[in-house]
Amino acid sequence: MAIKQLTIFVENKQGTIVDVTDTLAQHNVNIRALSIAETEDFGVLRLIVNDEATAEKVLAEEGYLIKVTEVVGVKIGDAPGKLSAALGVLDKADINVEYLYAFMARTEKHAYVVLRVEDNAEAEAALEGAGFHLITNADINKL
Amino acid sequence: MEQKYYQKEIETMPVEEMKKLQSEKLVKQVKHVYENVPYYRNLMDEKGVKPEDIKGIEDLHKLPFLTKADLRDAYPYGLLAKPLEDCVRIQSTSGTTGRRVVAFYTQNDIDLWEDCCARAIVAAGGTNKDVCQVAYGYGLFTGGPGLNGGSHRVGCLTLPMSSGNTERQIQFMTDLKATILCCTPSYAAYIGETLKEQGYKPEDIPLKAGIFGAEPWTEEMRRGIEATLGIKAYDIYGLTETSGPGVSFECSEQTGMHVNEDHFLAEIIDPDTGEVLPEGTKGELVFTSLDKEAFPLLRYRTRDICVLSRKKCSCGRTLIKMAKPMGRTDDMLIIRGVNVFPSQIETVLLNEGYEPNYQIVVDRVNNTDTFEVNVEMTADKFTDKVSEILALEKNLANSMKTMLGINPKVHLVAPKSIARSEGKAVRVIDKRKLV
Numbered sequence: 001m002a003i004k005q006l007t008i009f010v011e012n013k014q015g016t017i018v019d020v021t022d023t024l025a026q027h028n029v030n031i032r033a034l035s036i037a038e039t040e041d042f043g044v045l046r047l048i049v050n051d052e053a054t055a056e057k058v059l060a061e062e063g064y065l066i067k068v069t070e071v072v073g074v075k076i077g078d079a080p081g082k083l084s085a086a087l088g089v090l091d092k093a094d095i096n097v098e099y100l101y102a103f104m105a106r107t108e109k110h111a112y113v114v115l116r117v118e119d120n121a122e123a124e125a126a127l128e129g130a131g132f133h134l135i136t137n138a139d140i141n142k143l
Numbered sequence: 144m145e146q147k148y149y150q151k152e153i154e155t156m157p158v159e160e161m162k163k164l165q166s167e168k169l170v171k172q173v174k175h176v177y178e179n180v181p182y183y184r185n186l187m188d189e190k191g192v193k194p195e196d197i198k199g200i201e202d203l204h205k206l207p208f209l210t211k212a213d214l215r216d217a218y219p220y221g222l223l224a225k226p227l228e229d230c231v232r233i234q235s236t237s238g239t240t241g242r243r244v245v246a247f248y249t250q251n252d253i254d255l256w257e258d259c260c261a262r263a264i265v266a267a268g269g270t271n272k273d274v275c276q277v278a279y280g281y282g283l284f285t286g287g288p289g290l291n292g293g294s295h296r297v298g299c300l301t302l303p304m305s306s307g308n309t310e311r312q313i314q315f316m317t318d319l320k321a322t323i324l325c326c327t328p329s330y331a332a333y334i335g336e337t338l339k340e341q342g343y344k345p346e347d348i349p350l351k352a353g354i355f356g357a358e359p360w361t362e363e364m365r366r367g368i369e370a371t372l373g374i375k376a377y378d379i380y381g382l383t384e385t386s387g388p389g390v391s392f393e394c395s396e397q398t399g400m401h402v403n404e405d406h407f408l409a410e411i412i413d414p415d416t417g418e419v420l421p422e423g424t425k426g427e428l429v430f431t432s433l434d435k436e437a438f439p440l441l442r443y444r445t446r447d448i449c450v451l452s453r454k455k456c457s458c459g460r461t462l463i464k465m466a467k468p469m470g471r472t473d474d475m476l477i478i479r480g481v482n483v484f485p486s487q488i489e490t491v492l493l494n495e496g497y498e499p500n501y502q503i504v505v506d507r508v509n510n511t512d513t514f515e516v517n518v519e520m521t522a523d524k525f526t527d528k529v530s531e532i533l534a535l536e537k538n539l540a541n542s543m544k545t546m547l548g549i550n551p552k553v554h555l556v557a558p559k560s561i562a563r564s565e566g567k568a569v570r571v572i573d574k575r576k577l578v
Contacts, residue, residue: 007527009520011557037529041536041554042520044529063559065525098528116527 002070002120003137004052008045009065012038020045023062029055032140033114035101046101048073048114050141072115072123073135078104086113086132093126095119105143112140149265149297150258153405154460158453161461165408166199168433173197173206176439179224182217183209183441200408203431204419209443211244214384219245225437235283236383246383247437253292255434259381259389259403260293266394266401266458267352267377269323271298274349278312278326278334279357281305285387286357290325293389299323306330309337320349328360328368328376335371345373354379356388365397378467384443385430391465396457399464406434409463410442411451414472425450427472428465446472476571478505479512481549485570488516491542497521502561503551506574514551516543519558 010016017036024031024047033048049055052068059066076082083102090097098116105112112135117123124134148154156164176183177194186207187193196205214222223230225247232248248256269275275294279286287305294301302315306326312334315321324331331353338348350372356379365376380400381388390407391400402409411426412419420426428449432439447468456464476483489499502517516539524535532555540553 005527007525009525009557011560039529039533041556042532044527044532046527063557065520065522065558067525067527069527098530 002124003048003073003114003135003140005069005071005114005116006047006049006052006055006059007067007069008047008059010043010045012041012043016043017045019062020059020064023058024049024055027054027058029058032143033101033103033112035099035114037099046099046114048137048140052137069116070120072117072120072127073140074113074115074127075133075135076111076113078109078111082111083113085130086127089126089130089132090115090117090123093122095123095126107143112143147265147268147270148460149262154262154401154462156405156461158461161404162200164405165433166201168405169200169203169408169431170194170197172431172433172435172439173441175436176224176441180222180439182213182221183207186213203408203410203442206431206442208417208429209440211444211446214244218243222438222440223247224439225249230437232288233283234285234288234383234387244383246386248386249436252386252435252437255406256289256386256389257292257296259386259392259406260289261296262293262403263354263377263379263389263392264290264293264297264299264323264325266392266460267323267354267375268395269294269297269299269352273297273299273322274302274319275299275323275325276302276304276312276316276321278304278306278324278330279388285381285383286325286327289381289387289389290354294323294325309334313338313341317343317349322349322351324350324353324372324374326353326355327357328355328364329358331355331368331372331376332364335368339371345371348373350374352377354392356380380465380468382430382445384438384440384445385432386435390430394456394458394460398456399452399466401456401458401460401462401464402451404463406432408433409451409465411449412444414444414446414448422451422453425469428468444472448472476503476505476573478514479549481547483514483547483549487546488543491539491546492518495539495542496524497539498558500561502570502572504572504574512575514549515554516540516551517554517556517561519561520555521558 030050031047035046037044056066074086076086095117100115102111102113174194190207192205229249230247231250234246236244277290281287291303304312351374353374353376369376377393379388379392381390391402393400408431410419410429412429414427428445428447430443431441449468450466452464488501492499498519500519504515506513536553536555540551544550
């Protein structure tokens with residue numbers, strides 16, 4: 001069920017992110033969602049793309065450190081309180097969220113949240129049990 | 144106190160006689176090496192030196208040097224001068240300076256090495272009435288086996304404790320009344336502190352002497368150990384490349400270490416030009432093994448900075464004395480007063496599963512040294528969680544602190560991002576202006 005996320009190690013200095021996005025653009029990879037966590041030294045760039053196999057291959061060829069992680073994707077309504085409702089479900093189930101990021105769809109009136117948790121199956125069961133709709137890479141590509 | 148010697152004839156031999164003995168041995172040794180070690184034969188040929196050009200120690204300067212790099216290049220058998228069937232043992236370095244050395248011994252090599260250690264034990268007052276506790280590591284490290292053998296030769300009751308398990312060390316020391324302790328100075332200090340914590344006063348501790356070596360220690364540390372344990376602490380020097388501990392040893396005068404120069408011919412050279420320096424001048428210590436059969440290194444550069452002296456010694460020994468090494472010629476850094484070898488960082492990285500690709504950046508801010516180490520991230524350690532990457536940095540810093548004694552700031556950087564000049568990484572950037 002989960003979504004494949006690419007994580008790329010980048011140094012915290014000018015020009016490193018554009019180098020990654022240029023490489024992806026040259027190989028016709030479209031970025032659907034992106035988040036970056038930075039420290040003083042380095043950044044961790046997390047991407048959800050339309051073609052993760054190509055992205056992983058071309059970035060690895062450029063010498064980047066890449067890790068593919070399965071994360072949970074969930075569809076929430078585009079209205080106040082929807083994110084809280086989803087997070088509340090996880091909190092009640094005692095599931096810790098390591099990080100999350102959200103994105104909007106172009107056409108539908110929906111927002112989407114990507115969640116990194118320790119146990120995907122557990123989080124998915126909790127969210128589905130509460131009536132949330134989970135999404136996959138295929139769903140994202142249709143957006 | 145009556146002076147005792149293990150091998151009086153050698154230890155008190157008139158200097159001219161000693162030089163004659165060294166000359167005879169050197170001529171034979173050069174021939175042995177030339178005939179049996181193609182690696183060194185090539186070095187001699189390149190320099191245009193033939194064995195017959197070496198007629199005595201006055202010709203020593205004609206021979207090419209050997210360095211740690213040669214040992215690495217020739218690893219493992221390239222400097223071996225005897226067939227393996229004549230060898231009975233290997234010993235090896237701990238690899239703390241990054242490159243492991245494997246040395247080979249014939250039975251005769253071991254006998255002579257143990258004699259050297261026996262001389263050190265007797266110089267520290269040891270006799271067959273003593274109980275000698277050997278708390279150097281046993282195994283590949285030369286400390287335990289060397290002093291163990293020396294202790295047997297003197298006839299001491301030997302306690303082969305090896306290092307560690309301090310509770311047990313103290314139990315054997317007090318129950319069996321150990322009188323001589325052999326270990327590293329830092330371990331001696333630790334045992335002393337532990338005894339003190341347990342309420343032992345120096346006069347309750349049966350020890351009378353300690354033979355401490357294998358790491359640098361200060362005069363201040365010596366006085367501290369002597370006071371805590373109620374002993375006289377003797378320094379001992381050696382290196383695996385030449386045999387192990389016992390290349391030189393201290394006598395009751397405690398003003399430098401007598402070199403067992405019937406076996407190890409010492410020189411001081413200018414580390415930059417290789418030129419031999421006169422006695423009393425500070426320079427790099429170089430040893431030539433005169434008797435070693437299996438692993439006879441000629442003109443081996445120790446990288447220790449040292450001074451030799453033939454000043455008459457009150458102990459009656461005529462063996463030349465070397466000062467405690469005052470430093471190293473390789474790229475040692477002194478950061479916040481602590482000696483840091485880049486190779487120690489390398490060792491930590493290899494132990495922790497990183498590529499040995501790093502860069503040390505030292506600077507001075509508000510009169511305090513800053514110490515940062517950049518390390519390249521590896522694929523198998525990389526994770527999407529920032530908290531875990533920060534934990535990796537912290538763990539590395541802790542391991543380096545354990546190895547070095549000071550705390551660096553570790554930065555994980557992208558693979559292959561550390562600057563290389565002419566294909567070789569620049570390991571140290573020292574921005575301090577210390578002039």
